[in-house]
Amino acid sequence: MAITTIEQAAAALKFEIAGMVQGVGFRPHVYRLAVRHGLKGFVRNTESGVEIHVEGEPGAPERFWTALMDGLPEHARVYGVERTVCEPAGFEEFRIEESDSTPGGVPVMLPDLAPCPECLEEMHDPSSRRYHYPFTNCTHCGPRYSIIETMPYDRARTSMKGFRMCPECRREYQDVEDRRFHAQPIGCPSCGPSVKVLFSDGSELGFGHGFDTPAAQVAWVLADGLIVALLGVGGFQLLADASSEAAVRRLRRLKERDAKPFAVMVPDVAAAERLCRLSEEERRLLTSPAAPIVLARGGKDVDLAPSVCMFSRFVGIMLPSSPLHALLMDVWGKPLVVTSGNLSGEPLCVSVEEGLEKLGHVADVFLVHDRPVVRPVDDSVVRVTDGRAMMVRRARGYAPRPVWRTSAAAPDMLALGAGLKNTICWLKRGVAVMSQHLGDLSSAASLNAFERTVEALGRTLDAVPQVIAVDAHPDGPTFALGRRLARKWNATVVPVQHHQAHVLACAVENETPFPALGIAWDGTGFGTDGTVWGGEFFVLEEEGEPRRVARLRPFLLPGGDEAVREPSRCACSLARQMGPWRTYGLDKRLERGMPVRKREVLEAMMARNIHCPSSSSMGRLFDAVAFWCGFDGAAGCEGHAAMMLESWAAEASGEKMPGDAYEWVMHEEGGLLELDWRPLMKSVDEDLLEGVSRGCIARKFHESLVNLVFDVAERFCLDRLVLGGGCFQNAFLLEGLAGMAQSRRCQLSLPQRVPCNDGGISLGQVAAVVRQWKG
């Protein structure tokens, strides 16, 4: 019989499915459906997804396929299907086969998911054998990425391999009708992982004294104002009572944490709504299986210790993300500070030994378990702006879902990202898999951990790069490592400029059609001319490198990195470089905000150009305007001054504005459009002299930036915009841009699944290399 029969009537079909189809109950679902259609054959996991072979009555395989596509399991995503008509092989039954490990595919791993409603219910049911069991999970929920050692996803290749299933768990695991059919991390109190409570010297706290569970014991410790280290899904977290100022302060001091706000966990949505005003989208995110930290606007009377949110008008809020957290919150019942279990600048602690050693002086008590954490996975942070969820930190619940798909013929590669808020990105057969947030590579310990993570993810993906993309900064932390890894893998190193990567990341994530205007605004990044960039505009065409067409008028940063910590330094620099626009209001403000002697030193440094890098950074311009508006002293954390400016602008959004938005002047300078901030500063000065409120000045500044973007777009006749860089974490700015885009009928692409900050750089680096390869 020829195989050219009409496909509709085929008696046997083979499907190779790529996508998020492992660990989501896909194979049992296929099994049930195949049996219902009277089909024989098999389904099995492969490195790239799932393979199905079905045979039976002519036409039945096709009907089976339609039914499968009409009702995929909840978390399954299908990206591609390879379908082949074949001869029936004479199978006698339909079965779920052991995994196939033929190399060459693109393994797609699932992220760790928060407990599903059924599992939560079971944990709260006294008649269930998993009553109060902190490792309850099923095919719809539970750990994945944090326990996977190699692919394909099977228990023997996860950190659950050391736990032997008891007969009852085995029965559930093998029962096709059971919710735990082939749930790889299955376990119960008699066979699965268990928890222990330890003192910081490693000795165990016995139970009793009225505490029948570890959660109750830990809640009692927290109520005493002490700090608890909890080994969660992806490593240690530090916990403290969010209503106790003393406890939160002590945590800040011991963890050497700067002024960055802490996140809080609450038991349920109702409790979240007592702290925040939640939008529909924010509520959806909070309760989603990814269970991220959501940055939501704080309510009227936020019942939190002042040192939790610090200066921020947002509260980072989250719901329990694992069964263990859910049990703890059942007993604790109120807001709890939850922060990453690491020391400042160091990687997350993932093993019990490491936790005791590094966090022993921070935490009083440790709540730990014996299910090894294969890789550190932090909590994710998301923010909703203009109705859209934007990733701030992409980790648990999202990583390592693919972020982009391009031609499978593109070379396999590894992009090492940037030095801060680092992520890496592997491209294998055209699928871009971005790692979880790996943090800052500022210490030797974090660089070592980084190198291990890079190699481990490569092993899990079974990938060998032909190209290694690095940040173009020759002294940056990824540059040297990139060269070392390139020797090992015999790969080519390709440096990618930081801001080009920013705009490309947004463009490929959104599949924005070209030509488009790319706007990269951030604190600092190494430019191709050796200066510090950060207020750049690019024209993106179908091919070639993004072409830089405009920039902020450069200014000096007296003291380099010191100018990042002290906004007054930027203000001093701008005042000095006002030239004919020079005004005395700014001088007066400086007199109040900076000692005379210090100013003399800075002036002398700038006059002689000693340690004063030149910069076109928008982040630093924000700092200077924040200083004019009254921001005094040092920035407590990165972006602090800009966040204050944003919140002043937002507070003034209902007020009547004196005068229009500030003006910019544009002129050509060496083939580049230079955006001159001097007239803007002059107007700020005039407003200061006239006693205009800081809120109005902040608002006029934001509005002037919105106008600037669209004026540049008009100048280059572009009506599509892509954004990148940390400045776009500013909700007030984004809402202004979105409003203007709508009225001007422009297409505005925002970084959403991939962070706009340096966490998105690795994807942009991959995109840059793919463009070179095409060109």
Ligand SMILES: [Zn+2]
């Ligand atoms: Zn479940």
Ligand SMILES: [Zn+2]
């Ligand atoms: Zn069991």
